[in-house]
Amino acid sequence: MPDLGLEVLWKGKNFVRLLGGLWVALRISLIAAGISVVLGILLGVAASRKRSVSSVVLRVWLGIIHIMPQMVLLFLMYFGTTRLFSWNLSGEVAAVIVFSLWGTAEMGDLVRGAVSSIPAIQRESAEALGLKPAQVYRWIILPQAVRRLIPQSINLITRMIKTTSLVTLIGVVEILKVAQQIIEANRKASPNAAFGVYLAIFVMYYLACRPLSLAAKKLEKHWR
Amino acid sequence: MAEAVLSISHLTKRFDDQTILEDLSLEVREGEVVVIVGSSGCGKSTLLRCINALEDIQGGEIRLRGDLISHNRKNLPELRQKIGMVFQNYELFPHLTVLENILLAPVKTQKRSRQNVREEALALLERVGLKEKADSWPRQLSGGQKQRVAIVRALIMHPEILLFDEVTAALDPEMVREVLDVIVNLADQGKTMIIVTHEMSFARAVADRIILLEDRRILEESDPETFFTAPKTEQAKKFLRTFEFNRKNKAEA
Ligand SMILES: Nc1ncnc2c1ncn2[C@@H]1O[C@H](COP(=O)(O)OP(=O)(O)O)[C@@H](O)[C@H]1O
Ligand SMILES: [Mg+2]
Numbered sequence: 001m002p003d004l005g006l007e008v009l010w011k012g013k014n015f016v017r018l019l020g021g022l023w024v025a026l027r028i029s030l031i032a033a034g035i036s037v038v039l040g041i042l043l044g045v046a047a048s049r050k051r052s053v054s055s056v057v058l059r060v061w062l063g064i065i066h067i068m069p070q071m072v073l074l075f076l077m078y079f080g081t082t083r084l085f086s087w088n089l090s091g092e093v094a095a096v097i098v099f100s101l102w103g104t105a106e107m108g109d110l111v112r113g114a115v116s117s118i119p120a121i122q123r124e125s126a127e128a129l130g131l132k133p134a135q136v137y138r139w140i141i142l143p144q145a146v147r148r149l150i151p152q153s154i155n156l157i158t159r160m161i162k163t164t165s166l167v168t169l170i171g172v173v174e175i176l177k178v179a180q181q182i183i184e185a186n187r188k189a190s191p192n193a194a195f196g197v198y199l200a201i202f203v204m205y206y207l208a209c210r211p212l213s214l215a216a217k218k219l220e221k222h223w224r
Numbered sequence: 225m226a227e228a229v230l231s232i233s234h235l236t237k238r239f240d241d242q243t244i245l246e247d248l249s250l251e252v253r254e255g256e257v258v259v260i261v262g263s264s265g266c267g268k269s270t271l272l273r274c275i276n277a278l279e280d281i282q283g284g285e286i287r288l289r290g291d292l293i294s295h296n297r298k299n300l301p302e303l304r305q306k307i308g309m310v311f312q313n314y315e316l317f318p319h320l321t322v323l324e325n326i327l328l329a330p331v332k333t334q335k336r337s338r339q340n341v342r343e344e345a346l347a348l349l350e351r352v353g354l355k356e357k358a359d360s361w362p363r364q365l366s367g368g369q370k371q372r373v374a375i376v377r378a379l380i381m382h383p384e385i386l387l388f389d390e391v392t393a394a395l396d397p398e399m400v401r402e403v404l405d406v407i408v409n410l411a412d413q414g415k416t417m418i419i420v421t422h423e424m425s426f427a428r429a430v431a432d433r434i435i436l437l438e439d440r441r442i443l444e445e446s447d448p449e450t451f452f453t454a455p456k457t458e459q460a461k462k463f464l465r466t467f468e469f470n471r472k473n474k475a476e477a
Contacts, residue, residue, distance in 0.1 A: 129381065130334075130381065139328060
């Protein structure tokens, strides 16, 4: 059996450090996902009205987010704001902001699509019962819309978790940064460390994202 | 004469520049059952939708016991609670069980206690023969069952008036009966109703008054016996003949 370089994982605190790095990545993406879900629902509901200002805002916002590589957004937020406004954002805060900007736009678009796909007569039959517009959204439109957008929003959150690998570039010490440090430190002792460490990361990302897709499947089944 | 529950005066309804209803007036009294008939596309659904302001109107006014029903009034949700509407395609909420479909509006809008409403809902479900379906999902029901649930969902609000828009038109023939029986039963209880239907023998049995809607207005208005045996206008005769023709065809086949 070839040397997989797994032994570095058990050296010192390496494994715990990797987990810590994973937690940083997850924390960024989960906080951003939380913000995106809340703001995305508000924006998406507002934008689901045709020819509304919000629908234009969403379209433009989405266009920008789609064109700009996430990396550029991260650099803009992290280095740009320091220059322009002399804000001193930590890398993690900058990352959360960028991911939320991205997530809110995409989530908003998902919500807009899902809300628009609910037949008008569902809303009308709720209104006919005397529900106020806000109640119609809360009890009829949103629950049905959410069921439709669960798969895509889980997909979005998973993409966010994966994209956190970029935040290394603005100095956040997340799992990939830790990995590089470990590999660097063990270059002599275990030349195959890279394989072992990245294999471990693969498994960790898998274990982190798997429950999400399982939960999504379960919800879909439950709501079928 | 009993008090008018609903009064429509000089109603005009247009979609863009197409006039659907013009200068239409109609009063429905307490306990009265008004059946509206007319060829497809003559504006029957539109009329019902105007009554609970699902459509805005371009002229005239609609009042429920004196209260103006209008798109841009703040009290519209309150007024709508007093107008029960049952649609052709049931429009149950697919993400809620039968019981939750029925409980939602009274609990959220009338602030009635869940326990009370629940008991009433179960009693109503029992009356339409669906008590054992209380915890089912809409997708598990047949069309006729869904429509009976939709009727219960409207009834539980204790509306002043019930609107039925071709509620059997989407049903398989063998399910039409179970729904119409429920409506006849409501008529027997003295409920005030406006019913749009193509079921002529049902119309004849249930109506206190029959209205033929044609050419944007009420063309003929009479008690059912007169309407079916001695229609006044040529259009009414023609309208009734379309059903006779269907029946003859069926007999030959
Ligand atoms: N939302 C709408 N926009 C434009 N035209 C409509 C709309 N709803 C209905 N109509 C038109 O109004 C007329 C009456 O429709 P409707 O009230 O549904 O007729 P009925 O129920 O008697 O069959 C039809 O010509 C229909 O095409
Ligand atoms: Mg119709």
